[in-house]
Amino acid sequence: MGAVRRGLYWLAGAVALLLLAAAVLSWAGGRYQQEAELRDAVVFPPPGQMLAVDGRAMHIDCQGYGDLPVIFEAGLGNWSIHWSAVRRLLGKDFLTCAYDRAGYGWSEPGFPPRSGPRMVAELHGLLSAKGLKPPYILVGHSLGGLLVRIYSRQYPGEVAGMVLVDPAHENMLEALGEGYRRFMEGSLENFKGLHYLSRWGLPRLLYQEVIPTFGLPTDLAGVNAAYMTHRSYYAAWVEEASAFHETAATARDSGSLGDIPLVVVSAGRSFRDMGIETPAMNQAWGMLHRDLARLSGDGQLVEAAGVGHLVMTDDPAVVRQAVETVVNRHRARVARLSQPPAEVPASPAEPAPKKTGQE
Numbered sequence: 001m002g003a004v005r006r007g008l009y010w011l012a013g014a015v016a017l018l019l020l021a022a023a024v025l026s027w028a029g030g031r032y033q034q035e036a037e038l039r040d041a042v043v044f045p046p047p048g049q050m051l052a053v054d055g056r057a058m059h060i061d062c063q064g065y066g067d068l069p070v071i072f073e074a075g076l077g078n079w080s081i082h083w084s085a086v087r088r089l090l091g092k093d094f095l096t097c098a099y100d101r102a103g104y105g106w107s108e109p110g111f112p113p114r115s116g117p118r119m120v121a122e123l124h125g126l127l128s129a130k131g132l133k134p135p136y137i138l139v140g141h142s143l144g145g146l147l148v149r150i151y152s153r154q155y156p157g158e159v160a161g162m163v164l165v166d167p168a169h170e171n172m173l174e175a176l177g178e179g180y181r182r183f184m185e186g187s188l189e190n191f192k193g194l195h196y197l198s199r200w201g202l203p204r205l206l207y208q209e210v211i212p213t214f215g216l217p218t219d220l221a222g223v224n225a226a227y228m229t230h231r232s233y234y235a236a237w238v239e240e241a242s243a244f245h246e247t248a249a250t251a252r253d254s255g256s257l258g259d260i261p262l263v264v265v266s267a268g269r270s271f272r273d274m275g276i277e278t279p280a281m282n283q284a285w286g287m288l289h290r291d292l293a294r295l296s297g298d299g300q301l302v303e304a305a306g307v308g309h310l311v312m313t314d315d316p317a318v319v320r321q322a323v324e325t326v327v328n329r330h331r332a333r334v335a336r337l338s339q340p341p342a343e344v345p346a347s348p349a350e351p352a353p354k355k356t357g358q359e
Helices: 002-043 080-093 116-130 143-154 178-200 202-210 218-227 231-242 244-254 270-274 279-293 316-338
Strands: 049-053 056-063 070-073 096-099 136-141 159-165 261-267 298-304
Touching (some): 002 178, 002 218, 056 080, 056 116, 070 080, 070 116, 070 143, 080 096, 080 218, 096 116, 116 244, 136 143, 143 159, 143 244, 178 231, 231 244, 261 279, 261 316, 279 298
Parallel strands (some): 070 096, 070 136, 159 261
Antiparallel strands (some): 049 056, 056 096
């Protein structure tokens, strides 16, 4: 019995040591992640302003001049810095504003669920807090394409024109087939795992050095790698992807865009970069984008054959051209509507009928 008792003591001691080691590692990993995120805030301060929206701080960065703000709405997993190349090409002649949805970049996490109506309401509050006056030109990439359409429905009259950059479509999960659905489901599970592991700082420790730069300039590659390993980043990705069906349904109900200027930029290499490309998928993607171009009586489809899904970093010039096209069409439309109606020349008076002796 003495040997058995001693064995049990040794086993209990070993388990206690393992639990203690796990607790220490958990504490150390959590502290590592927390201190790294605090250090990022010092090393990479926000380039724009932090404004309060529903009690949470959100980041918006505006550059240039003009009376027609161009607002950039990023796709799933992207934020303000991913529009930097397009904004540089547009220069100071346009008032451009890019922002970070809740949980991404410098913006604090938002309230769940992270569905389209809530995110659009937060953008509206942010633009109001910034003091930007409508109407706006809205530029939406991927998931952002659904969001800017929802914005036009929730706040009619505030949208002067729209650019959809390789946009998501409310019917895409059905149209693109089983391969794409499996890809998205797998991505969601991966990000759930990364979010879980990020409480101990493991994704930052193991993956920060291999995070893609997405074609960003050198001065932004560091901030991209840092903020893509924040806990709030993984949480925002998971919450937005999980709410996709609700967001898509709201966009479907948004209906027509009337006759506002619209350009849809369709990337020809979206699924090749994801490693899931098939001819049927490419054909369906093109059909979905043609469908979106018909949402406006002044809609246009631009096909960017050799460009990947991240059009704004792959070929920022095509996005710049689309923005300029929409802005010019809007200004021409305003000028046309403001002209007084042409005067119609009066018809010469008809001579009075002659009287006859029979009257």
